[in-house]
Amino acid sequence: MEVSKKIEYIRKWISNYCKSMQKPANSLIIGVSGGIDSSVVSTICAMTGKKTFAVSMPIKQIKKQHELSVMHQKWLKKKFKNVHTPLINLDKVFNNFKKSLNKFNSTHGLANSRSRLRMTTLYQIAQSNNGLVVGTGNKVEDFGVGFYTKYGDGGVDIAPIADFTKNEVWEMGRELGILEDIIKAIPTDGLWDDGRTDEKQMGLSYKQIEDAMKNKKSKFYKKYNKIRNMNLHKMSPIPVCIIKKNVR
Numbered sequence: 674m675e676v677s678k679k680i681e682y683i684r685k686w687i688s689n690y691c692k693s694m695q696k697p698a699n700s701l702i703i704g705v706s707g708g709i710d711s712s713v714v715s716t717i718c719a720m721t722g723k724k725t726f727a728v729s730m731p732i733k734q735i736k737k738q739h740e741l742s743v744m745h746q747k748w749l750k751k752k753f754k755n756v757h758t759p760l761i762n763l764d765k766v767f768n769n770f771k772k773s774l775n776k777f778n779s780t781h782g783l784a785n786s787r788s789r790l791r792m793t794t795l796y797q798i799a800q801s802n803n804g805l806v807v808g809t810g811n812k813v814e815d816f817g818v819g820f821y822t823k824y825g826d827g828g829v830d831i832a833p834i835a836d837f838t839k840n841e842v843w844e845m846g847r848e849l850g851i852l853e854d855i856i857k858a859i860p861t862d863g864l865w866d867d868g869r870t871d872e873k874q875m876g877l878s879y880k881q882i883e884d885a886m887k888n889k890k891s892k893f894y895k896k897y898n899k900i901r902n903m904n905l906h907k908m909s910p911i912p913v914c915i916i917k918k919n920v921r
Contacts, residue, residue, distance in 0.1 A: 707741025
């Protein structure tokens with residue numbers, strides 16, 4: 674399928690999903706990080722014509738990451754009249770959270786907590802605007818390795834690009850005219866003080882993971898499968914303890 678047709682398909686899918694709801698959503702809420710995934714998703718959401726909140730939520734953010742987020746907000750605002758671009762600094766919230774939990778210190782836990790604070794922020798905006806929180810996870814993250822620490826993706830209502838590879842998302846970004854600085858930016862979840870990249874965290878590039886997902890004979894498959902098995906609980910429904918009726 675041509676890139677432009679993929680974009681249009683996603684746009685229609687989002688619009689139709691909203692219409693199918695018992696109480697149709699009036700708005701779409703996306704956390705924008707300055708990365709390619711959230712930039713593409715927020716742009717396609719804006720293309721639906723619905724009120725779109727492209728929210729920047731810095732938490733001790735590295736300057737370059739935050740600048741890209743703000744640059745994308747400005748680009749969106751200029752391009753679409755239905756876009757709103759809140760900038761909500763969560764530094765104080767995070768610092769108070771960290772201080773309250775100083776007896777339970779975990780660097781990885783605090784990185785995940787940043788994502789969840791952003792998720793909570795997005796849902797607060799959604800609830801006050803009869804909106805849907807739109808996810809920005811792609812196929813590798815959501816179904817390949819369970820890399821769920823993206824910008825606000827601790828929980829979402831819909832995930833429009835979850836069936837698309839990172840390469841496809843980059844293609845859509847170019848088709849949409851996303852800022853070149855964002856397209857060229859090294860993928861990162863923006864949740865670490867040292868600015869570590871996605872590749873550094875996973876030990877594989879997106880291209881290598883996509884190769885392993887398609888081909889069990891790939892030289893990257895063993896490492897990919899190890900990461901996947903560690904994160905399968907993130908990609909499966911929540912386990913529920915069900916007692917049979919005759920036992921009750």
